[in-house]
Amino acid sequence: MYTLSQLEKQQVGLRLPKYLVDDMDNFTQEFSINRTDIIIEAIKSYIQEQKENLLYSQFDESCKEAKAIISGQLEETSLRELINEYKVNSNS
16 A cells, blocks of 8 residues: 555656557547556556566576475575575675
8 A cells, every 4th residue: 555645646757759659649539548547557567567577587596496406406505594694695
């Protein structure tokens, strides 16, 4: 959930190719929606897609690590060892 201050709109300058503006304007007329709403939804959709791609990529990497551990190609590490390693590396 967003706060009221986060929902406040801020003006942003934007340059788009003419064909895209024409397509957007046709869409606004056909569906009685304004440009701002289209752009907001497009950006939200793009950000969500990128977050999902990142999540799937990280999940895929985790699966590869798990497979390497199971097959003996990678040494198993406990959570405590990972935390200690993080603390050592973050102090460097």
